[in-house]
Amino acid sequence: MELFVQQVIAGISTGSIYACVALAIVMIYVAIGHLNFAQGEMAMFSTFIAWQLITWGVPYWVAFFLTIAISFVAGIVIERVIFKPLDNAPILSHVVMFIALLTIITSAAGFIWDFSIKTFPSPFGSAPLFGSSLISAHQAGMMVVTLILLLALFFFFRYTRVGLALRASADNPVSARLVGIRVSWMIALGWGLATAIGAVAGMMVAPVVFLEPNMMLGILTYGFAGAVLGGLSSPGGAVLGGFIVGVVENLAGTFIPVIGGELKLTIALCIIILVLVLKPGGLFGRATIQRV
Amino acid sequence: MSVNLEEAAEHPAVAVDIETRPLGRDRTLKILFGILIFVVAIALPFVTKSFFVFQVTMVMIYAIAILGLNLLTGFNGQFSLGHAAFYAIGAYTAAILMDKAGISYVWTLPVAGIVCFVFGFLFGLPALRLEGIYLALATFALSVATPQILKLSPLEHWTGGVQGIVIMKPDAPFGLPLNQDQWLYFFTLIVTAIMFWMASNMLRSRTGRAMMAIRDNPIASRSMGVNNSLYKATTFGISATYTGIAGALGAIVVQFVAPDSFTVVLSIALLVGLVVGGVGWIPGAFFGGLFVLFVPNIAESISKGLSGAFYGLILMLLVFIMPTGVAGFLALIRHKVLRRGA
Amino acid sequence: MTKLLEVKGLHAGYGQTKVLHGIDFSIDEGSVTTLLGANGAGKTTTLRALCGMIRRSGDILLSGEQINRKQTEDIVRVGVAHVPDGRGTFTRQTVEENLQLGAMARSDKAGIAQDLELVFSYFPILKERRTQQAGLLSGGEQQMLAVGRALMLRPKLMLLDEPSFGLAPMITREIFEIFRELNRKEKVSMLVVEQNAQIALELADQAYLLETGRIVFSGRADDIRDDENLRKAYLGY
Numbered sequence: 048m049e050l051f052v053q054q055v056i057a058g059i060s061t062g063s064i065y066a067c068v069a070l071a072i073v074m075i076y077v078a079i080g081h082l083n084f085a086q087g088e089m090a091m092f093s094t095f096i097a098w099q100l101i102t103w104g105v106p107y108w109v110a111f112f113l114t115i116a117i118s119f120v121a122g123i124v125i126e127r128v129i130f131k132p133l134d135n136a137p138i139l140s141h142v143v144m145f146i147a148l149l150t151i152i153t154s155a156a157g158f159i160w161d162f163s164i165k166t167f168p169s170p171f172g173s174a175p176l177f178g179s180s181l182i183s184a185h186q187a188g189m190m191v192v193t194l195i196l197l198l199a200l201f202f203f204f205r206y207t208r209v210g211l212a213l214r215a216s217a218d219n220p221v222s223a224r225l226v227g228i229r230v231s232w233m234i235a236l237g238w239g240l241a242t243a244i245g246a247v248a249g250m251m252v253a254p255v256v257f258l259e260p261n262m263m264l265g266i267l268t269y270g271f272a273g274a275v276l277g278g279l280s281s282p283g284g285a286v287l288g289g290f291i292v293g294v295v296e297n298l299a300g301t302f303i304p305v306i307g308g309e310l311k312l313t314i315a316l317c318i319i320i321l322v323l324v325l326k327p328g329g330l331f332g333r334a335t336i337q338r339v
Numbered sequence: 340m341s342v343n344l345e346e347a348a349e350h351p352a353v354a355v356d357i358e359t360r361p362l363g364r365d366r367t368l369k370i371l372f373g374i375l376i377f378v379v380a381i382a383l384p385f386v387t388k389s390f391f392v393f394q395v396t397m398v399m400i401y402a403i404a405i406l407g408l409n410l411l412t413g414f415n416g417q418f419s420l421g422h423a424a425f426y427a428i429g430a431y432t433a434a435i436l437m438d439k440a441g442i443s444y445v446w447t448l449p450v451a452g453i454v455c456f457v458f459g460f461l462f463g464l465p466a467l468r469l470e471g472i473y474l475a476l477a478t479f480a481l482s483v484a485t486p487q488i489l490k491l492s493p494l495e496h497w498t499g500g501v502q503g504i505v506i507m508k509p510d511a512p513f514g515l516p517l518n519q520d521q522w523l524y525f526f527t528l529i530v531t532a533i534m535f536w537m538a539s540n541m542l543r544s545r546t547g548r549a550m551m552a553i554r555d556n557p558i559a560s561r562s563m564g565v566n567n568s569l570y571k572a573t574t575f576g577i578s579a580t581y582t583g584i585a586g587a588l589g590a591i592v593v594q595f596v597a598p599d600s601f602t603v604v605l606s607i608a609l610l611v612g613l614v615v616g617g618v619g620w621i622p623g624a625f626f627g628g629l630f631v632l633f634v635p636n637i638a639e640s641i642s643k644g645l646s647g648a649f650y651g652l653i654l655m656l657l658v659f660i661m662p663t664g665v666a667g668f669l670a671l672i673r674h675k676v677l678r679r680g681a
Numbered sequence: 682m683t684k685l686l687e688v689k690g691l692h693a694g695y696g697q698t699k700v701l702h703g704i705d706f707s708i709d710e711g712s713v714t715t716l717l718g719a720n721g722a723g724k725t726t727t728l729r730a731l732c733g734m735i736r737r738s739g740d741i742l743l744s745g746e747q748i749n750r751k752q753t754e755d756i757v758r759v760g761v762a763h764v765p766d767g768r769g770t771f772t773r774q775t776v777e778e779n780l781q782l783g784a785m786a787r788s789d790k791a792g793i794a795q796d797l798e799l800v801f802s803y804f805p806i807l808k809e810r811r812t813q814q815a816g817l818l819s820g821g822e823q824q825m826l827a828v829g830r831a832l833m834l835r836p837k838l839m840l841l842d843e844p845s846f847g848l849a850p851m852i853t854r855e856i857f858e859i860f861r862e863l864n865r866k867e868k869v870s871m872l873v874v875e876q877n878a879q880i881a882l883e884l885a886d887q888a889y890l891l892e893t894g895r896i897v898f899s900g901r902a903d904d905i906r907d908d909e910n911l912r913k914a915y916l917g918y
Contacts, residue, residue: 082472129655136662139412143614146607147654154647208785215771215782222769225732226830227757227786268483275476280773313487316480323473324465 054297060186062293064255067193067248068263068270069277069285074200075241076279077217082271084145086245087263088152089125093118093246094253094262095160098167107170111250115243122242126235134231156260167253189251196247197286204282213237268312269296272319277330284330291330292319380528384521393592394632396524399531400588401628405612406538406621407581413619414542415574416554418471421462421478422609424485425455425579427601429586431489434504434596435497444509444591448530451587452580459579463572482603489598503597506590523592530588534581539621541577550574582609615657617666626665630657684742685710685838685870686731691739693730700726702894703739708838708887713864713871715881715902717916718891724874725766727891728840731872732756732763743838758786762831766842768823769830772816776807779815779826783833793833799867800829803859821852828856832863839863841873845880853877857884878916882906890915 071090075083083089093114100110129148133140171188204210216223216233223230248270249263256262269292277288299314322330384392404426411417432454433447442450462481469477489498498504511522541547549570552560561567590596612631616623638650661668686708694700700723708714716724730737733753741749748756757763762783771779780800784793801808804825810818815826824844831839841860845853857880863869864884875881882888885902890911898911905911 082475132659133662136658137618139610139614139618140658140662143611143654144658146611147651147658149651150647150654151651154645154649154651158644158648208781211774211778211781212785214774215778215785218771218773219769221734222765222771223782224734224753225757225763225765225769226782226784226834227754228782229754268479271476271479275473279472313480313484316476316483320465320469320477320480323477324468 050301051298054301055294056182058294058297059290060182060293061297062273062290063186063190063193064248064252064266064289065269065273065292066286066289067189067196067251068245068266069273069289070193070197070200070282071241071244071248072270072274073277073279073282073285074244075237076274077204077214077237077282082279083241084142085148085152086241087267087270088149088156088260089118089122089242090245090249090252091258091260091263092152092156093121093242094167094249094258095156097246097250098165098253098258099160101168107168111170114246114250118246119239119243122239123235125242126238130238131231131235153260160260162260165258167250167258169254173254185254189255192247192251193286196244197282200244200282209236265312268316269293272316276319276322288330384517384524389518389520392520392524396520396527396592397589398625398628398632399527400585400592401609401612401631402624403531403534403588404582404585405609405616405624405627405631406535407578407583407585408609408613409616409618409621409624410538410542410550410581411574411578412613414547414554415550415571415578417466417571417575418475419478419578420475420603420606420610421481421485422578422582423601423603423605424481425459425582426586426589426605426609427485427489427596427598428458428579429455429583430590430596430601431498431504431586432583433587433590434506437506437591438504439497445526447591448584448587452584455579455583455586456576459583460572460576462579463575464568466575467568467571479603479606482606486598486602489601498598501598503595503600506594506596508594509591527588527592530584534584535621535624538581542621546570546573611654615654615664617664620664620666623664623666683710684708685712685744686872687740687742688731689740689742691727691730691737691741693726693735693737695726695735700894701730701737704891704894704896706889706896706899708870708872711864711868711870712886713860713873713884714887714889715873715875715885716889716891717875717878717881720876721893722891723894724891725842726894728763728765728842728872728874731840732761754786757834760834760837761840762834762836762838763840764827764831764842764844766846768820768827770815770818770823770826772814774815775812776815776818776826777811780807780829780833783830786834792835796833796835800832803832803863804829820847821849821856824848824852824856828859828863832867832869836869839869839871841871843874843876845875845877853880860884878912 068087068090072082072086075086096117097110097114100113101107105113125148129144130141133144169185169188171184174184175182204214212223212228213233213236215226216228216230217237220230223233252266253262256266270289273289273292274285275288276291277284277286279285295318296311296314299318300311383395387395404422407425408419408422411419429451432451433444436442436447436450437444466474466477488494490501491498494500508519509522510519511517515522517525542550549560549565552563552565553567553570557567586601608631609627612624612627614627615630616625616627634653635646635650638653639646641649663670684707688707689705690703691705692699692701692703704723704727706714706716716727718724726735729735731741733748733751733756737749739749740747743759743761746759748759748761751759771782774782777797780797781793784796787793801811806822807826807829810822815823818826828839828841828844844856844860848856860871860873861884864871873881873885882902882905888900888902888905889896890898890905892915898905898915905916
């Protein structure tokens with residue numbers, strides 16, 4: 048039993064990483080209507096920018112907010128330059144574009160900063176929280192940051208006109224133009240926001256997993272899983288989904304013999320697929336209602 | 340291209356014609372093309388180096404695998420990021436049959452096909468409830484899981500674990516004056532021709548029409564009496580069969596299978612090949628195969644350190660120049676030529 | 682009477698297919714004009730061309746100002762509200778959010794709140810359902826929502842694309858009654874595209890008949906209604 052509780056807490060603590068990434072994924076899904084496979088790599092690149100700034104002697108929090116700003120602008124630029132011309136192209140072309148972007152970013156980061164593993168500082172320190180070895184001050188801080196981000200997004204989407212315009216553009220782009228919303232810029236804004244959130248996720252995750260060009264690969268998979276599990280239309284659900292994935296992964300690794308450890312990722316994914324088969328909209332997603 | 344895309348967006352029927360018949364319905368043109376390709380295909384292994392023959396063989400193998408994916412995505416509207424799994428199952432089936440049971444390589448292909456059909460069909464059943472991005476995630480999970488399962492210690496006796504299985508290259512039969520590479524080339528060529536011929540026949544049949552009806556409008560197809568679930572699961576099975584046979588051929592030609600050859604990277608490569616060739620156009624698979632095999636090498640020859648970046652850039656350029664793949668590009672050229680002629 | 686909208690030599694189509702072959706018409710300030718015609722005559726295309734949703738050429742003057750090069754979003758901002766075919770509901774947002782979205786091009790908070798109440802006074806059912814997901818409304822309610830959304834712009838000109846489509850005759854009548862009222866009380870000019878010629882002619886002051894992308898007749902709505910030959914030839918009743 049004690050082992051069980053321990054593993055659950057450890058799961059929540061890794062889950063906070065996934066929750067943060069899942070939130071970024073859902074954001075872009077809400078804004079542009081599909082998943083961005085390059086999101087993890089974009090977050091990794093942002094984190095490298097922060098690392099570079101800190102290495103140059105910029106104080107942590109200045110570098111933190113500067114990186115967010117740079118990422119926001121970069122997200123908008125990427126959308127304008129690469130994805131806007133593909134407006135009318137089929138979804139699969141977009142998917143391939145994401146793959147191209149992903150390889151370019153990874154390769155560029157490796158070229159600029161090489162593939163060696165770098166440590167990334169934590170603003171919260173790495174001491175264990177309350178003397179418990181299960182959860183560190185950094186992980187607690189990360190959860191707080193994720194929560195603040197979630198609340199801020201909730202208010203933004205729920206109570207501001209721009210938030211409403213963003214939702215409307217994703218819901219029905221043609222109609223959105225007919226009420227005067229500049230849909231094409233809303234999509235760019237969505238990219239900017241998602242990239243900025245990705246940057247936060249990257250900077251929060253990096254102290255735990257260390258910084259290198261492939262750092263987000265595994266995490267992104269878990270993040271996707273969390274986002275899909277929670278329901279892609281629900282930021283809150285995505286965060287919860289991220290935590291659930293963390294706990295499930297840990298428990299599966301500990302309690303399922305023979306195939307534990309190595310197959311952690313597989314088992315987590317299988318459980319998620321099972322949930323999806325039973326509840327296709329995700330646990331907390333709104334089912335899409337369609338009149339025939 | 341923009342005019343065409345716009346047209347395509349508003350008139351799906353035109354779009355289908357543009358993308359699935361880039362050469363139009365002109366029979367003589369097709370026959371001429373056919374003869375040309377036939378002559379080149381026969382002459383090729385006698386006039387080029389052995390390694391190039393091997394590469395072209397691999398292009399055909401990837402083309403079969405991409406065709407399998409195309410049947411699923413292009414003609415039935417289901418996504419898959421997991422076709423590396425079926426490729427792996429086909430490859431391992433062939434390798435184990437040859438290594439453990441001493442069965443001739445020729446007979447491993449139908450067995451691999453049947454095994455993959457069963458796996459594909461079974462996987463397709465739960466996948467029925469998943470659409471779009473959810474199906475992508477499920478198939479992605481399959482891709483991630485495959486190499487890990489192949490490495491499992493309880494299966495090591497069969498799979499050879501991380502080491503994989505080494506198999507022997509077959510000689511040309513009936514005393515034909517061909518070396519091993521040449522023979523494998525012709526063997527693959529024959530299999531490829533059969534596979535493509537069967538696919539285009541199937542698509543013209545009742546089954547094919549049902550598959551496409553489901554893609555275009557699942558509600559309408561159901562109301563016309565098509566059993567959507569059965570057809571979707573069956574399409575998954577057939578798609579897996581194609582990719583699995585490609586995997587088996589791949590194992591025979593490469594003479595080696597190992598878990599790490601069949602990661603999610605292969606799944607993504609097949610998907611990229613599909614899009615580059617043209618979704619929903621059968622011959623597009625060959626262009627996809629060319630891309631999968633040659634473009635990473637080209638990128639590496641430009642710059643070793645930035646090969647990933649150049650691969651991505653080439654891919655981006657291709658998507659910009661031909662957003663609907665080679666199929667759409669050929670259609671555009673034909674469109675322009677015809678207009679000038681008229 | 683001053684002209685609110687003047688259209689001269691309007692051509693438009695989809696990709697290679699031309700649908701409108703140079704049509705001319707105008708709308709008087711404060712009037713209701715209807716555009717009638719069979720399926721495929723180019724009625725919906727005309728509205729889309731006016732709003733810049735498709736490529737078009739020709740003159741489009743709104744209160745004397747040329748708008749034929751403007752983007753859809755900017756045409757909305759000069760006071761043209763389009764109620765599209767299929768109603769264009771934001772299905773995942775609530776009824777009230779849908780109405781708020783109609784006022785996206787405005788920034789006067791007090792005026793928007795006032796107009797929200799105005800819409801609710803015309804369509805009380807929307808007030809009852811204000812927190813409901815809009816995709817769950819019935820066809821008639823969604824049509825009301827679409828009209829309400831257009832009103833929230835406080836438009837000079839409202840373009841209505843087949844408002845009777847898919848509605849029960851009773852509800853159609855009800856909605857057209859409200860159009861009449863909106864036109865009289867709120868001074869909204871309207872361009873109504875309809876297949877149901879009878880009900881459109883009752884509402885309209887001016888009418889145009891469209892056939893395969895050309896205007897074949899124009900005149901006062903009353904005249905068309907009274908001309909049996911014309912009715913039989915073009916409108917089939």
